[in-house]
Amino acid sequence: MECFLPFFRFDKINFCKMKRYTLSIGAEIKLPLLIALLLTSQICFADEPLSIKNLRTEYHENPSGIDVEKPRFSWTLEGDGRNRSQSGYQIVVASSTQKLNAGDWDIWDSGKVNSDRTNQIVYEGSSLQSGSKYFWKVKTWDETGVASGWSAEANWSMGLLNFSDWNGKFIGLDVGHQTGNKYDSLYLPPARYLRKSFNIQKKIKKATAYTTALGLYELRLNGSKVGEYYFLPGWTDYNKRVYYQTFDITKELKVGENVVGAVVADGWYSGYIGYALLVRLDKVRGFYGENPSFMGQILIEYEDGSKEVIVSDTSWKANQGAIREADILMGESHDARLNNSGWDAPGFDDNSWKRPKIYTHPNGRLQAYPGSLIEERERLISKKVTEPKPGTYVFDLGKNIAGIAELKVQGPKGTSIELKYGEILNADGTVLTENLRRARATDTYILNGEGTEVWQPKFTYHGFQYVQVTGFSSKPDVDAITGIVMSSIETNASSFSSSSNMNNILFENIKTTQSANFFEVPTDCPQRDERLGWTGDAQTYCRSATYNSDASAFFTKFLIDLDDAQRWYGAYPNFAPFPYSRPNQYAPAWMDAGVIIPYNMYKVYGDTRIVEYMYPGMQKFMEFQADASTDYLRPGGGNNWGDWLSVNEKTSHDYIGSSFYGYDADLMAQMAKALGKNDDYEKYKSLFENIKKAFSKKYILENGYTTEDTQTTYALALYFNLYPEELAQKGADRLAEKIRLNGNKFSTGFLGTKHVMLALSKYGHDDLSYKLFQQTEYPSWGYSVVNGSTSIWERWNSYTKDADENSSLNSAMNSFSHYAFGSVAEWMFIHGLGIDTEDAGFRNIIIKPAVSKEIGFMKGSYDCINGTIASNWELKGNKLTMKVFVPVNTQAKVYIPSAKPSAIKEGKLNLSKVDAVKILESGSEEMVVQIGSGDYTFTTIIN
Numbered sequence: 004m005e006c007f008l009p010f011f012r013f014d015k016i017n018f019c020k021m022k023r024y025t026l027s028i029g030a031e032i033k034l035p036l037l038i039a040l041l042l043t044s045q046i047c048f049a050d051e052p053l054s055i056k057n058l059r060t061e062y063h064e065n066p067s068g069i070d071v072e073k074p075r076f077s078w079t080l081e082g083d084g085r086n087r088s089q090s091g092y093q094i095v096v097a098s099s100t101q102k103l104n105a106g107d108w109d110i111w112d113s114g115k116v117n118s119d120r121t122n123q124i125v126y127e128g129s130s131l132q133s134g135s136k137y138f139w140k141v142k143t144w145d146e147t148g149v150a151s152g153w154s155a156e157a158n159w160s161m162g163l164l165n166f167s168d169w170n171g172k173f174i175g176l177d178v179g180h181q182t183g184n185k186y187d188s189l190y191l192p193p194a195r196y197l198r199k200s201f202n203i204q205k206k207i208k209k210a211t212a213y214t215t216a217l218g219l220y221e222l223r224l225n226g227s228k229v230g231e232y233y234f235l236p237g238w239t240d241y242n243k244r245v246y247y248q249t250f251d252i253t254k255e256l257k258v259g260e261n262v263v264g265a266v267v268a269d270g271w272y273s274g275y276i277g278y279a280l281l282v283r284l285d286k287v288r289g290f291y292g293e294n295p296s297f298m299g300q301i302l303i304e305y306e307d308g309s310k311e312v313i314v315s316d317t318s319w320k321a322n323q324g325a326i327r328e329a330d331i332l333m334g335e336s337h338d339a340r341l342n343n344s345g346w347d348a349p350g351f352d353d354n355s356w357k358r359p360k361i362y363t364h365p366n367g368r369l370q371a372y373p374g375s376l377i378e379e380r381e382r383l384i385s386k387k388v389t390e391p392k393p394g395t396y397v398f399d400l401g402k403n404i405a406g407i408a409e410l411k412v413q414g415p416k417g418t419s420i421e422l423k424y425g426e427i428l429n430a431d432g433t434v435l436t437e438n439l440r441r442a443r444a445t446d447t448y449i450l451n452g453e454g455t456e457v458w459q460p461k462f463t464y465h466g467f468q469y470v471q472v473t474g475f476s477s478k479p480d481v482d483a484i485t486g487i488v489m490s491s492i493e494t495n496a497s498s499f500s501s502s503s504n505m506n507n508i509l510f511e512n513i514k515t516t517q518s519a520n521f522f523e524v525p526t527d528c529p530q531r532d533e534r535l536g537w538t539g540d541a542q543t544y545c546r547s548a549t550y551n552s553d554a555s556a557f558f559t560k561f562l563i564d565l566d567d568a569q570r571w572y573g574a575y576p577n578f579a580p581f582p583y584s585r586p587n588q589y590a591p592a593w594m595d596a597g598v599i600i601p602y603n604m605y606k607v608y609g610d611t612r613i614v615e616y617m618y619p620g621m622q623k624f625m626e627f628q629a630d631a632s633t634d635y636l637r638p639g640g641g642n643n644w645g646d647w648l649s650v651n652e653k654t655s656h657d658y659i660g661s662s663f664y665g666y667d668a669d670l671m672a673q674m675a676k677a678l679g680k681n682d683d684y685e686k687y688k689s690l691f692e693n694i695k696k697a698f699s700k701k702y703i704l705e706n707g708y709t710t711e712d713t714q715t716t717y718a719l720a721l722y723f724n725l726y727p728e729e730l731a732q733k734g735a736d737r738l739a740e741k742i743r744l745n746g747n748k749f750s751t752g753f754l755g756t757k758h759v760m761l762a763l764s765k766y767g768h769d770d771l772s773y774k775l776f777q778q779t780e781y782p783s784w785g786y787s788v789v790n791g792s793t794s795i796w797e798r799w800n801s802y803t804k805d806a807d808e809n810s811s812l813n814s815a816m817n818s819f820s821h822y823a824f825g826s827v828a829e830w831m832f833i834h835g836l837g838i839d840t841e842d843a844g845f846r847n848i849i850i851k852p853a854v855s856k857e858i859g860f861m862k863g864s865y866d867c868i869n870g871t872i873a874s875n876w877e878l879k880g881n882k883l884t885m886k887v888f889v890p891v892n893t894q895a896k897v898y899i900p901s902a903k904p905s906a907i908k909e910g911k912l913n914l915s916k917v918d919a920v921k922i923l924e925s926g927s928e929e930m931v932v933q934i935g936s937g938d939y940t941f942t943t944i945i946n
């Protein structure tokens with residue numbers, strides 16, 4: 004029990020809850036008596052028991068069909084009052100809801116575990132069975148030993164764990180092959196339709212579908228799509244692994260005739276990928292195989308205990324249908340006259356359909372999908388429709404997204420509607436498509452003429468704000484086109500607002516662009532013939548990504564891709580998956596994603612399992628770097644993009660190579676320590692020291708300048724701790740001076756930009772960070788905002804409102820949806836709002852906002868793995884108010900800048916009188932205090 008009185012405030016009492024308070028000796032007391040006691044003496048009473056939220060298994064809410072042998076559990080805690088924490092937990096797992104509720108925990112009972120852990124808790128019960136479903140709940144004990152109630156129930160199911168569990172064959176349909184010249188003409192084969200009718204005579208207890216494809220598939224059952232996902236089964240190196248999905252279809256089946264169907268298209272497996280066509284690689288499509296195929300099985304368990312399995316085999320029927328072309332980059336064509344209406348439902352005559360063709364099993368292992376699948380995230384109504392040319396209509400969806408357009412149309416049979424997509428408009432109001440390069444990005448729909456027709460493509464997506472439509476006989480209504488925003492993630496983990504409207508728009512733009520590019524893999528951009536998991540972009544943005552979304556499962560999946568794509572000699576590639584057969588595809592600061600992203604998974608989510616998984620590869624990568632180095636300096640090597648898209652300053656590739664090598668060594672040491680690999684910890688620590696010595700000898704001058712004197716050189720060396728301690732401040736001051744001399748503007752590209760912000764704040768130049776943050780002249784983030792952007796651009800100057808200047812831009816290499824420069828989100832949260840984690844996993848939180856008169860207030864929150872952290876600060880003249888909230892089971896170090904630390908108040912009391920606040924350090928201009936969970940308001944005066 005906690006003595007609460009010293010900081011008791013009546014405005015905070017929730018009287019409704021008061022009758023549940025008990026004396027420390029446990030006796031119940033009446034309300035008037037309690038008030039009297041409160042007023043006269045120091046009594047102790049318990050807070051409400053903790054409540055348990057957000058139960059997750061392997062980062063997912065109630066996942067279907069996982070194949071992790073020992074899944075990890077997590078939850079968050081909520082509770083009134085301050086300093087609340089967990090002292091113990093009990094997890095129970097049962098084979099049914101009934102058993103779970105009856106206390107018959109036949110699968111696992113952890114018993115009471117005295118622990119404050121609420122995540123990364125490993126299942127330790129008996130071995131989990133293929134195809135079984137499990138139900139779990141958790142109970143916790145708080146800091147005083149008071150038990151919570153049981154949490155709500157959660158569940159997960161296991162997928163098919165053994166190869167022998169799979170009985171289906173990969174089935175498809177031969178539709179011919181490419182004949183023309185592969186560079187000059189596109190080959191876009193039709194989708195394949197597969198169906199099987201089967202009869203059910205008995206009452207069903209449970210039915211589950213396990214399905215996958217080489218290519219993309221949509222599963223259909225009795226006339227409807229199964230599940231809400233797109234782009235199944237996901238993109239992998241299909242020679243190494245092929246993911247499958249598990250769907251509970253108990254409710255979709257019925258007694259009598261049932262029909263299962265699958266539509267299959269090329270996708271990443273056999274369609275066009277990336278820039279292969281543009282640069283005329285040996286292969287331009289079909290990187291993993293020529294023909295898409297489907298494989299799956301439905302397991303039906305009957306009430307009478309018997310079972311039946313429907314598998315994909317030659318008893319199915321196959322045909323072509325309405326989807327005449329389907330390619331991720333090129334678009335989709337749908338001829339609704341060929342709809343074969345009812346093909347996926349009972350009662351359809353499939354006599355004219357063929358037997359499917361059997362394709363060989365891929366080399367890759369069948370595995371459950373570990374990431375976050377692509378879903379519809381938002382529907383956008385068009386803001387306006389224009390007619391720049393007679394019969395050509397342009398729909399403006401208001402923001403630059405990734406996804407598809409849903410078409411609503413009525414007209415005569417055979418009418419062809421063409422949809423083209425673009426991010427910006429030409430001067431004449433038509434969509435600009437030059438920057439799509441060889442991505443045709445065109446969809447076509449041919450009407451069947453039967454009333455209002457609503458259509459969405461299934462196997463393509465585009466990066467766009469505008470849809471240009473031709474084929475309407477008259478001006479269409481605004482609802483003829485609806486934008487469907489698709490993404491693997493939801494950007495809902497944080498909030499941010501400030502007194503700068505420009506910066507608030509910037510935050511929205513960052514989220515929009517993250518959403519558009521967290522699309523199965525972290526793509527560079529969603530529109531042109533690229534859309535690859537570029538590693539440089541991903542490493543620079545990964546920490547920002549975790550602030551804006553729960554990216555844990557998404558990055559888990561991507562790291563498996565990266566590990567699969569590691570070059571045999573140890574380098575990580577330029578992008579992953581890596582479908583091309585090109586040697587030497589690596590680059591400094593791109594390949595380092597193989598170390599930086601796992602480190603961030605550890606830092607943000609406390610995830611040591613993924614670090615363990617990546618560890619052998621990371622060690623090999625470190626050896627590759629050691630081999631390539633001379634006296635601890637790693638040269639640029641490989642592809643050299645340097646500080647990609649920097650402005651007026653070039654940092655040498657060798658400098659970048661060596662600085663990232665040092666950073667890797669430091670992160671490896673921290674990860675080795677986290678895994679308890681002490682020898683490796685020592686090894687990487689001393690490697691870091693050696694690199695630092697060699698690096699500073701070569702690149703840092705005695706006056707603190709770098710030899711190359713670019714903004715990026717300072718930012719990298721300072722942020723990566725490669726400066727000799729005594730020179731670091733001088734280096735930071737020189738960086739600041741250079742920025743001022745440059746008119747408070749950047750000269751940096753993908754690598755330097757966020758590190759400039761982080762390095763400035765690290766060395767006391769917050770005011771200057773804010774000048775950069777709020778800058779609106781090129782190059783700056785503000786420049787894109789004032790030029791009307793709704794997204795983050797690839798280039799600092801992708802576009803200007805000035806039409807003349809636009810003509811000089813490189814329009815073929817100019818994406819309007821590139822998240823790399825959005826990596827300022829990391830600075831916004833770590834420094835602007837000041838929300839960071841001291842160790843790994845946000846148990847020991849840091850609240851250290853960069854309070855500055857350059858901006859009036861900042862307000863925001865972040866849902867970390869332990870719950871919501873909030874930090875609001877506001878300056879009114881010299882008066883600073885900081886409102887902080889940290890979740891149950893965490894503590895925070897709060898840094899309060901103050902002209903008079905001894906006069907800081909929390910609520911109405913002087914800090915020294917608030918028991919819940921522990922003063923750690925009191926300097927002349929700052930006070931550092933420690934708080935436990937709860938909300939706090941600090942007020943003070945600053946200089």
Ligand code: BGC
Pocket residue numbers: 527528533537539540644647821
């Ligand atoms: C991509 C980048 C990527 C780069 C390598 C580009 O084409 O769009 O974002 O990192 O290539 O320089």
